[in-house]
Amino acid sequence: MTPYLDYAATTPVDPRVSRFMARFEGPDGLFANPGSDHPAGQGAAAAVDDAAQQVLGLLDDPGFRVIWTSGATEADNLAIGGLARGVARRDGRRRRLLVVATEHSAVLAAARAAGSAGMRVQTLPVSGDGLLGLRTLESALDDDVALVSIAPVNNETGVIQDIETLAGAIHAVGARLHLDAAQAVGHLPEDGLYRHADMVSLSAHKFYGPKGIGALCYRPALRLEPLLHGGGQQGGMRPGTLPVPLIAGMGEALRIRADQGERTRQRGLQQRLRQHLEALGGVVINGHDDGSAHVLNASFAGIQGTALRAALADLSVGFGSACNSRGGPSHVLRAMGRPDALAHASVRFSLGRFTTESDIDSVAERVGERVRRLRAISPVWRELQAAGSIEDVYGVTTPQRMA
Template sequence: MTQPYLDYAATTPVDPRVSALMASLEGPDGVFANPSSAHPAGQAAAARVEAAEAQVCETLGDAAFRTVWTSGATEADNLAILGMSRALAKRGEPRRRILVTATEHSAVLAAAQAAREYGMQVETLPVAADGRLAPETLVAALDTDVALVSLALVNNETGVVQDIPTLAGPIHEVGARLHLDAAQALGRLADTSAYGYADLVSLSAHKCCGPKGIGALCYRPDVRLSPLLHGGGQQAGLRSGTLPVPLIAGMGEALRLVDDAAERCRQYALQRRMRQALHDLGGVVVNGGDDRAPHILNVSFPGVHGGALRAALSDLSVGFGSACSRRDGPSHVLRAMGRPDALAYASVRLSLGRFTTEEEIDRAMAAVTHAVGMLRSISPLWRDIGEGRHTVHSAYGFTTALEMA
């Protein structure tokens, strides 16, 4: 019996329908030609690319977006932030500030820091204990020198959803651009209106049951970007290189098949099933407010050492922080939400998806319950909490209210 896979936020299995389409395109009888070629085979490939571009716009609900195909969301984030920074520097624009939150994906945080090479100033905004950016915090940082605000629509570690319709107004009032990292959002949210407020959107296929190695940066026609890659001038000069038609078609198909309302409801039900099991375990902290995507649940286990927890769950496919970062230690996302290091380190990200079953959830929760119960049985701190000498808050020196499973 295979182990339950609860790490969909790191990557997802490819939907068999996507695999079948890609396989049909890759062989000698498929659509494999260079889409930049003028011959019929090349034009057939170009038509596939155009169809995928149309599917991107349909998924975002906005036909005005233009698309640059990338290797994934990391490259798309870099092209959005560094491409805009280089373009501003070339034009000598006075806007020199970039705003990000402390809970952004490492691709956004690292790209923003790299933008300093082009004279940009980076300001990292704090978030509330629930992981959301407060509108008043954003407004206090905004001014006419802000060029770009980069936000994750759905946080990759906690599933917290930012209130983009509320935040976008002040951003655009000062003439700044809004970049959304939407890698974790595709198919996860019933309300897709956030995309309509964005100037740039980063996407990744492998987060929504598509292939790895393909993503996209969607941008408004009036956004000016400088390329990071140079060569033959493909994709309007923004990203040179021969387009991987089967991957692009696979991403288009994955977007066509993104989770519908019924599947989202099923995933919310599975998330509730996990929370009930954790509630029965007792003393489990939920990281992030109620407004979260259906596929991610991030929890901390008071009274447990983080390193011991990771060792005890080493055979279970769950996440500890972000799989996109090789750093070991407390999650920067949870630390930014005010979690003490010891509690942040004793945290697990449980993420599910289209192919997750109730049986997988139950087996995974049984494994977690066993591991945490075993570790707590030898924990002096948990004994003190259980005997009333400490509360979870006093044990970790935490003053903000914690949500319990």
């Protein structure tokens, strides 16, 4: 079986989570509607409450309210769209929304929708290594900013933002902070990270839980408007019968989330893969060196992107974000100053709980063989070898660090 190195797109459900979820299925399970008053419903409601406690344990802050959603995409839309609707209904003066240029497409699309609803959206640029600078943020902040949305860990590059420092500037002007933490769970030391936030989006299938369940965690003082309408479940914020097995699975996945030992193991695997790839030469590693251990994004100079994707089609790796089906160059890499041709010839390798050294070596060997084959017939690669400057060959001024 081909090794799986696309954990940033989705993770397998951990067998321990699957066994736990089985308790909530079938006629003898806790399958009842948690909104029902009878004993079976009360048992299901207790399971939902237990899962909520796991979420609050992750956040290390009981001051959040947990709203169950279908995943981080819905949570992002509820955070941004719900706040925009609330501002519009109150005719508040804070009508500006700041989003980082490298955010997930769910955040960027939700921001665009908020713009059509009367919010003024401003996109914040990042440096060549993907970091949002404090000065860049401060220059955009004022007392008309309602919300800033930042991913602690980028889904394509693994870049880690300095949330503690950025949050201080945001709260200094009275704005709110939303964290799209889909890629952060299990990959960052928590240490009070989420206490700096006003809203946090989570998605269970990114940390070995089931697909179709996530959460928006928000401060009760925030006056959000619901996006869906129906019954009174979850205080009317997200109506509909709660999927108890999925919620319970998410809670169990949080209970067994990765610790520092697993992060250290994955860092070793990431460095092993990086050494393999850089030995090929002509490789640009996209993202800050101190990024998350589970993601390595590399561009292969001298190769056409479509040819590279075709050559690697049988490998379970990523090209940009799995949620972006347009197939063009990654907006994340373009925001980091990568030329379109180089951004298109990039691969996201993402590791996980079940990745082994043999997986790394096998994928690296296959990638290396195919990259060498493509470069052997590439005039751009010959030009690059002759010129020695990736900036000259690709016609860009942004420095590109090439191994």
